[in-house]
Amino acid sequence: MDHLWERSIPLYKISKYDLNSIFHNFNSSTVLKFQPINIGCRNTNYIVQTNSGKYLLRICPLNDEGFKNEVAAFKALYDLVNMPKLLSITKVNENSCLIYEYIESMSMQSLLLENQILENNVISQVARSAAIIHNLNEDDISGLNELDLPPFDTWYDLFLNNDFAAKRLGADTVNRVKKLVTDHNQLILQIDLYNSFIHCDFRPANMLINKEDKVFFVDWEYAGFGHTLADIGQFFRYEHCFNKEQKRLFEKEYNSVAKIKLPRNWYDLSKLRDLVNPLQMIGSNRELPQKFRDLKGIVIDTLEYFGY
Numbered sequence: 253m254d255h256l257w258e259r260s261i262p263l264y265k266i267s268k269y270d271l272n273s274i275f276h277n278f279n280s281s282t283v284l285k286f287q288p289i290n291i292g293c294r295n296t297n298y299i300v301q302t303n304s305g306k307y308l309l310r311i312c313p314l315n316d317e318g319f320k321n322e323v324a325a326f327k328a329l330y331d332l333v334n335m336p337k338l339l340s341i342t343k344v345n346e347n348s349c350l351i352y353e354y355i356e357s358m359s360m361q362s363l364l365l366e367n368q369i370l371e372n373n374v375i376s377q378v379a380r381s382a383a384i385i386h387n388l389n390e391d392d393i394s395g396l397n398e399l400d401l402p403p404f405d406t407w408y409d410l411f412l413n414n415d416f417a418a419k420r421l422g423a424d425t426v427n428r429v430k431k432l433v434t435d436h437n438q439l440i441l442q443i444d445l446y447n448s449f450i451h452c453d454f455r456p457a458n459m460l461i462n463k464e465d466k467v468f469f470v471d472w473e474y475a476g477f478g479h480t481l482a483d484i485g486q487f488f489r490y491e492h493c494f495n496k497e498q499k500r501l502f503e504k505e506y507n508s509v510a511k512i513k514l515p516r517n518w519y520d521l522s523k524l525r526d527l528v529n530p531l532q533m534i535g536s537n538r539e540l541p542q543k544f545r546d547l548k549g550i551v552i553d554t555l556e557y558f559g560y
Contacts, residue, residue, distance in 0.1 A: 253361055253490065254457060255291060257543040260536070263288055264311045270344050274309070275302050278340050278351055291359070291457065293543075297472070299354060306354040308336065311347050318473030319348045324395040325451075325472035330462070333381040333538050334468045361457035361467060364493045375498050375514065377467040378459065379505035383397040386480050387511045388449035396476050404444050404479065407528045408433045414535035420544050421534065425488050425551060428560045429531070435525060439517070443525050446480040446512065454483035456493075481518065485526025488519070491553060520558075527554050 271283045281302035286309075289297040295318075298312040302458040312319050319341070326338045339443070343349060365369065407431065411417055418426055433440065451458075452474035459523045460468040484502075488494055499519060515521065530547040 253365060253534070254293075254455075254543070254546065255361060257293055257546065258540040260293045260538060260540065261295075261313050263290075264344075264347060266296075266298065266311065266344060268311075268418065268548065271275065271298075271300060274342055274344060274349065275300065275307075277342065289324055292458065292471075295471075300394075307339070308352040310350045310352065310356045311344060312349070312473075314347055315349070316473075319350055321396055321475045322350060322472045325388075325475045327392040327395075328449075329385065332384050334377075334466055335472075336468060336470060341456070355460055355462060357462040357468065360459040360461055360467070363461065364456055364490070370494075370498065371465060372498075372501055373465055374467055375501050377506045379502040380509045381467065381469060382451075382483055382487070383506045383508075383510035385451055386448040386483070387509070390477070393449060399476060401478075404525075404528075405437070405440050408440075408531065410536055411528060411531035415431040416537060417531060417535035421531075421548055421551065425555070427550065427557050429527070429551065432527075432555060432558055432560045439521060440524055441516075442515070443479055443481055443521055446515075446521075447477065448480045448512070449475070450478045450480060450483045452478060452482060454486045455489065479490035479525055480512070480555055481525045484514075484518065485522035485524075486521060486529070489526055491552065491557060523554055523557060524544055 268283060268286070271286055273279045275283055281304040284301045284303060286298050286300045291297075294313055294316075298309045298311070300307045300309050321342065323338065324333065330333065330337070336355050338350060338352055340351040341348065342351070360370070360374070364423070383401060412426055412429060419538055421429075451469065451472060457473040458469065460470060488499070503514055503518065530550040534544050534547040534551075
């Protein structure tokens with residue numbers, strides 16, 4: 253899983269002086285101690301203990317506008333799904349910062365890495381929350397970064413034609429992906445039929461579970477309108493972590509809340525939709541060997557799922 257991936261943007265090393273300035277301006281508190289959360293590839297997150305409580309400080313990359321999506325998602329969804337409360341937006345030097353309440357919890361990814369089976373209640377929460385997120389329409393949310401994207405059926409070729417991706421995947425894997433896409437073209441065309449507001453990074457790593465087994469959803473920087481099945485494909489990316497009963501439960505719970513129900517072939521469609529993510533990421537011009545090995549593994553696992 254991506255807990256071992258190299259960072260694409262280095263951790264922002266903040267001084268205690270800057271932290272004290274931020275929290276003094278926020279609520280006149282004093283920083284007692286702080287530590288980075290060494291998970292993630294772009295943003296820098298710190299747990300900050302002050303004399304008025306514990307907080308999570310997120311420092312965004314320089315000139316990054318993703319925090320606007322976080323703010324927009326929080327305003328639209330805070331009363332509808334579980335998410336840490338956004339308390340303040342500020343800056344450290346030129347970097348935008350967000351102060352959140354701190355949730356005592358464990359990431360769902362960490363639980364899966366410990367080979368713990370997710371409780372049905374957890375799967376139910378994820379499914380129902382996904383449906384609530386996807387039920388939002390453009391009148392329900394504003395302030396998002398807008399993206400102009402080409403038709404989905406062109407994405408595979410776009411990413412496979414990247415020289416870095418082709419080299420890292422190898423000719424055999426590239427050809428297998430192309431055959432999969434060609435053979436399933438009619439399925440792929442269906443993906444564009446399901447569009448909604450999405451989290452767009454809907455992975456177990458971005459889901460926190462507290463002691464009461466309540467699931468909180470974090471990291472909304474990529475949120476926006478897109479393919480509904482993108483979220484579902486990301487959640488089920490690691491096939492071995494979920495059994496058939498959990499997939500059936502997800503479908504049942506999702507459809508009990510969703511305005512637009514999942515199609516019968518939702519799982520296959522979500523796997524095809526999620527395939528473009530590793531194809532895109534593996535085409536980076538950076539050298540991130542562990543990440544690229546894992547991304548190729550995800551591609552191969554998807555090929556094997558479809559029998560290629």
